Amino acid sequence: xxxxxxxxxxxxxxxxxxxxxxxxxxxxxxxxxxxxxxxxxxxxxxxxxxxxxxxxxxxxxxxxxxxxxxxxxxxxxxxxxxxxxxxxxxxxxxxxxxxxxxxxxxxxxxxxxxxxxxxxxxxxxxxxxxxxxxxxxxxxxxxxxxxxxxxxxxxxxxxxxxxxxxxxxxxxxxxxxxxxxxxxxxxxxxxxxxxxxxxxxxxxxxxxxxxxxxxxxxxxxxxxxxxxxxxxxxxxxxxxxxxxxxxxxxxxxxxxxxxxxxxxxxxxxxxxxxxxxxxxxxxxxxxxxxxxxxxxxxxxxx
DNA sequence: TTGTCAAGAAGAGCATCCTG
DNA sequence: CAGGATGCTCTTCTTGACAA
Numbered sequence: 339x340x341x342x343x344x345x346x347x348x349x350x351x352x353x354x355x356x357x358x359x360x361x362x363x364x365x366x367x368x369x370x371x372x373x374x375x376x377x378x379x380x381x382x383x384x385x386x387x388x389x390x391x392x393x394x395x396x397x398x399x400x401x402x403x404x405x406x407x408x409x410x411x412x413x414x415x416x417x418x419x420x421x422x423x424x425x426x427x428x429x430x431x432x433x434x435x436x437x438x439x440x441x442x443x444x445x446x447x448x449x450x451x452x453x454x455x456x457x458x459x460x461x462x463x464x465x466x467x468x469x470x471x472x473x474x475x476x477x478x479x480x481x482x483x484x485x486x487x488x489x490x491x492x493x494x495x496x497x498x499x500x501x502x503x504x505x506x507x508x509x510x511x512x513x514x515x516x517x518x519x520x521x522x523x524x525x526x527x528x529x530x531x532x533x534x535x536x537x538x539x540x541x542x543x544x545x546x547x548x549x550x551x552x553x554x555x556x557x558x559x560x561x562x563x564x565x566x567x568x569x570x571x572x573x574x575x576x577x578x579x580x581x582x583x584x585x586x587x588x589x590x591x592x593x594x595x596x597x598x599x600x601x602x603x604x605x606x607x608x609x610x611x612x613x614x615x616x617x618x619x620x621x622x623x624x625x626x627x628x629x630x631x632x633x634x635x636x637x638x639x640x
Numbered sequence: 641t642t643g644t645c646a647a648g649a650a651g652a653g654c655a656t657c658c659t660g
Numbered sequence: 661c662a663g664g665a666t667g668c669t670c671t672t673c674t675t676g677a678c679a680a
Contacts, residue, residue: 361663372651375665392659392664 342507344384345417348410350377351389355407359396434536435622437630438474438486441565442541442585443609447487447633462622463577470563471540476616484623485630489540490608491547491577499610502634506580507605512575516598523602524548531557533568533577543581544607569595580605609634 354374360410362376378397382389389403399407439448447492455464477483479496492499507526509516512544517520528549534542534556542558549556560576562568569586572579573594578598591596611630613619619627 359663360665371664372654372666373652376651379665396663535642 343573345379345414347377348414349404350374351381352407352410354378354390354397354413355399355403358398363490363638374451391613403606404511425510430460430461431621432461433620434465435484435620435626436465436467436482437626438467438469438477438483439470439605440474440487440489440540441468442582443487444584444587447637449630450633451626454633455626458629459622459625462625462628470535471565472536472538474612475540477536478612481614482616484613484620485626486612486629488610488612489544490610492540492610492612496615497612498615499612502609502611502631504606504608506542507580507600507607508583508586509578509600510569510572510581510586510595510597512573512596513594514596515578516596518596521599521601524600524605525552525554525602527578527580527600528556531559531577533560533562533571533579534558535563535568536561539563541580542637548605570591582607627639 349366350363350369353366354360357363357366361371364371367374369377378389385402385406387402388400389406390397390399403525437448437451448468452464452466455462455487471486471488474483474486474488475492475494475497478486479494487502488497488499509522532545534545536542541542546556560571562571565581567584568579568581569589571577573589583590583597586595586597590597611627612635613623613627
């Protein structure tokens, strides 16, 4: 026996059982009477048993038909619930996703992103790490990271980016080295030794690019691939560095560092949201990117 | 792998017949 | 006469073959 319990036919069958009439059931189901008639016939053929007695004045359900109706009703209800649950599941973002942020961005943004994302997508396992931009770039290319925040310039075609915000770099020196509100021309900044991260990091590449445009070199006697170490070395007078204001705001407020605005030209760089150009972005990744964009907009305005 | 086309199957409606 | 069954026809969907 070919047994295919077509839910469409079952619904038609239940209408006929309920109304005792094929014509009335057809009107309710928004089908023609012959269509309903065939539904019932096909169901009877599938079951191999008569489900109705045809009286000429309507349809009287048989014992087999009554049994089928009794069992089919809860089954159809369950199937409808299942379908709506599955449809709802498609709306829920699941899985895991990772984001890496350079330390110079500060801790407020990643903390905000974690808070907002966890609230919106509690079923996603979120990993946020702090790493220097070179390491973030490499992890994106390797595929061990979904999203990263990087700085201009990003030359690798394996990484796709979009701008989040712009920020200016300040020349940071030891306590009392610069008066509040002071400014330094870039050429003067480059005339002194600078403590910077290794060349593979975004900050170093950015500074060297600007120096090259001025026809100047960058004297880097000490490389430090850690923001904390960079700040500590500057505080001890080992040299100056270049950083966005957010990266040293606490140290500045506490009087442990001083800073001067850089001019001619101002060192303004774009902060970028970055992801792999070669890997598919998961739904969780897209959702996280949206949260980062949202927080970045608040950062720009606030 | 993807797009196109043709053939067949399935579903539905209209008109009409049959039955109690 | 009301209501179910059936024949015919049209439309839509599915499937398989074939080419790019």
